[in-house]
Amino acid sequence: xxxIPKVKPNKNLEEIVKGYKDFIKKAIDHExxxxxxxxxxIKDVSSKDIEDxxxxxxxxxxxxxxxxxxxxxxxxINVSKDDEFTIYTNYLDSLIDYLGYKNTKNITINGNAxxxxxxxxxxxxITINGNAxxxxxxxxNNGTITxxxxxxxxxxxxxxxxxITINGNAxxxxxxxxNNGTIIxxxxxxxxxxxxxNNGTITxxxxxxxxxxxxxxxxTIHFNKDYESLSDNINGGNICYKNKLIVKDGxxx
Numbered sequence: 325x326x327x328i329p330k331v332k333p334n335k336n337l338e339e340i341v342k343g344y345k346d347f348i349k350k351a352i353d354h355e356x357x358x359x360x361x362x363x364x365x366i367k368d369v370s371s372k373d374i375e376d377x378x379x380x381x382x383x384x385x386x387x388x389x390x391x392x393x394x395x396x397x398x399x400x401i402n403v404s405k406d407d408e409f410t411i412y413t414n415y416l417d418s419l420i421d422y423l424g425y426k427n428t429k430n431i432t433i434n435g436n437a438x439x440x441x442x443x444x445x446x447x448x449x450i451t452i453n454g455n456a457x458x459x460x461x462x463x464x465n466n467g468t469i470t471x472x473x474x475x476x477x478x479x480x481x482x483x484x485x486x487x488i489t490i491n492g493n494a495x496x497x498x499x500x501x502x503n504n505g506t507i508i509x510x511x512x513x514x515x516x517x518x519x520x521x522n523n524g525t526i527t528x529x530x531x532x533x534x535x536x537x538x539x540x541x542x543x544t545i546h547f548n549k550d551y552e553s554l555s556d557n558i559n560g561g562n563i564c565y566k567n568k569l570i571v572k573d574g575x576x577x
Contacts, residue, residue, distance in 0.1 A: 401424075
């Protein structure tokens with residue numbers, strides 16, 4: 325049985341819930357939800373209202389489109405006059421995708437997050453006190469994302485700038501097609517670290533699996549422990565192993 329935290333209702337929360345019910349019925353996929361994002365109009369929403377609303381979402385997690393709730397939460401946060409926000413997901417059975425979409429604020433998520441945390445993020449900070457699923461920081465423009473647990477595949481996919489820190493383990497394709505910025509994995513990483521990366525820096529402080537740098541065109545990868553194998557398809561960039569340069573400008577040293 326899901327335990328739903330009790331929140332004292334008020335007029336602002338009633339308006340937020342009303343808008344959410346209308347949004348989530350129509351948010352049938354990413355394309356529709358992202359278009360609806362710009363139509364959400366809630367006036368005078370506070371950090372406390374949004375925190376309380378996050379504690380009410382458990383009532384709706386059986387809805388078909390619940391995973392797209394992150395678009396709605398992100399819009400509330402970005403239009404609020406406040407700068408600091410706390411979201412609770414640690415009581416939910418279902419994960420929420422797109423938390424921190426186009427983010428410009430400072431958000432703490434207490435619990436796990438779904439896919440695409442910080443998608444198209446512009447600035448600010450997102451801290452996840454739990455795990456995140458796939459594509460953390462997808463196409464982010466700037467800002468800082470910290471995951472204090474594990475992350476899935478494609479961390480920093482197409483990121484343009486900013487910093488992502490994973491304090492646990494990360495899945496395959498860390499830094500896939502990244503154009504700039506910094507990724508730090510303090511645990512282990514999967515296969516294809518730096519796959520097709522164009523620029524930026526990746527540091528793995530644990531172990532990594534195989535085919536490091538496959539399709540890599542630029543940037544730098546640092547390994548402070550071991551990796552299973554390098555790819556034979558490294559076209560550019562540098563790779564350092566325990567502070568020793570082993571690939572320079574795409575060629576093994």
